[in-house]
Amino acid sequence: MINGDAVMDKVFIEKLNEVAKRVNEFLDNRVAMQDNLQKVIYEAMRYSLLAGGKRIRPVLAIKSAEILGVSEKDVMPFACAIEMIHTYSLIHDDLPAMDNDDYRRGRLSCHKKFDEATAILAGDALLTMAFEVAAEGAERVENKSGGIMAIKDIAYCAGTEGMIGGQVVDLDAETRKISEEELRYLCRRKTGALLRVPVMVATDVAGKAKTKEAEYLLEYADTVGLAFQIKDDILDVEGDIAVLGKPIGSDAQEGKTTFVTLFGIEESKKILDELTQKALIACDNLEKLCDTQIQKDACGFFKELARFLLERNY
């Protein structure tokens, strides 16, 4: 959940937190504590899952659903499955064999709070349960084929051609300088895929995967996804450790290729601005296709979200 910030529109933050709250409630209920011999796994899963992320991914799914006429109840399991996958990826990324990070969101990372074996298994368990939750989602929607397509899209975007593929390229990129083309390839997968798939599950369930609405929504998600990564790169240089909850300057220290190392900070900010403009135009185009006020409000929300992600300092 997000605290107010002088720069940001307080009303928007409230709107965002309202949706995030319902996401948190769903996750808290669905990944409930169990009092059995393996209860430590539930503790570890809940420790990382309920650590207060921004919930951007589920929010993207829920607001896309609003635009496409899908109820929040119908999209929620898919939205939360994606958040569970996002969380598992953070747990595994933090492991000593990977990025070896002791802190995450200002708290001990999962393997430091528990131990390495528990963290590996908690990640595996969140990934596995994500698909159980997604299957429950497919079970309840009327459009079963759309529900199945949503499960498939989640697996694809989280897998070797999506997020995991991006992580593999990222590990390789730590050992050498990569080109702009390779960096874009990496971002499209490592962070892009899991920001794109929330829109996909909404269009799948709506049965509108190939429509004009889907096209604009995907354009929005892709643009915002890349902007998100560039903003992260900038924050790694200019951010405030107290606000970010993680050390800054780690990219440069590790000799990592980022948008900032490739283009410098000013040019990176220019690219970020252009991407945000592009995202806003996608919202405008989308709004023209909307009939109801609820749909138009969701488009407005997406515009504010793009600006929020641009201006955020954490």
Added chain:
Amino acid sequence: MINGDAVMDKVFIEKLNEVAKRVNEFLDNRVAMQDNLQKVIYEAMRYSLLAGGKRIRPVLAIKSAEILGVSEKDVMPFACAIEMIHTYSLIHDDLPAMDNDDYRRGRLSCHKKFDEATAILAGDALLTMAFEVAAEGAERVENKSGGIMAIKDIAYCAGTEGMIGGQVVDLDAETRKISEEELRYLCRRKTGALLRVPVMVATDVAGKAKTKEAEYLLEYADTVGLAFQIKDDILDVEGDIAVLGKPIGSDAQEGKTTFVTLFGIEESKKILDELTQKALIACDNLEKLCDTQIQKDACGFFKELARFLLERNY
């Protein structure tokens, strides 16, 4: 795939290998090599997935499907999804933070052949792709609800109340002596769940989850599943390292509670025999419900499989 053994019925081994061959072909095609920036992940996945396991789990699914009147094509994606999950669990189990095994099936384990980060990601990728493959299975079957139920059952049995839960209890059990009740709890989850779910996916797709056939098939799978674990415990004491492809005596060395440490080797063999008898009775009961020769042959196959698992030396 399995080599002939003087003790075993050669004809049965051939029948088993014939099904395993089709499983291997499906896996080889579906998890094909990709020539892209992240190709090392495909190499690692294929290294572990195509290392020549017995393919007991997919065979269980395919033969259950025969009895239930489901085509092999319809059950194959689910069968192979389960095998992919089995493989990922071996990769993660072998990691230094877990069992720290350098060898698996007579070859270097995944993290020794590649590195730890790649092994973690290859496991994650197999788990993720398993659900993509299962969703493809749900997409192609006519009974979409059954397909979705199969995905849900796979996730449940692989998760915190199934395989992962069992692994958590197993890690805990290494640090203390556990009771027979706890050992059975552990086995039912760690190895049992993934031997039970092949039957479940077949009954789900057939739309026969609550029938008498399903009941007998599940009884067979559960009994064979426990027998499988007890046989493993016995082989850890009496096995031949050259045939097993892994060191023996490791359970005792680690002070692990097993059926052998709890009951001794002779009593364990007696329990194993009784379980096998129980599995054979389930097959007899099942056979009485079968009409066609194909179904009856599949029941005969299950009987031979139970004997094979009893007598195996690896």
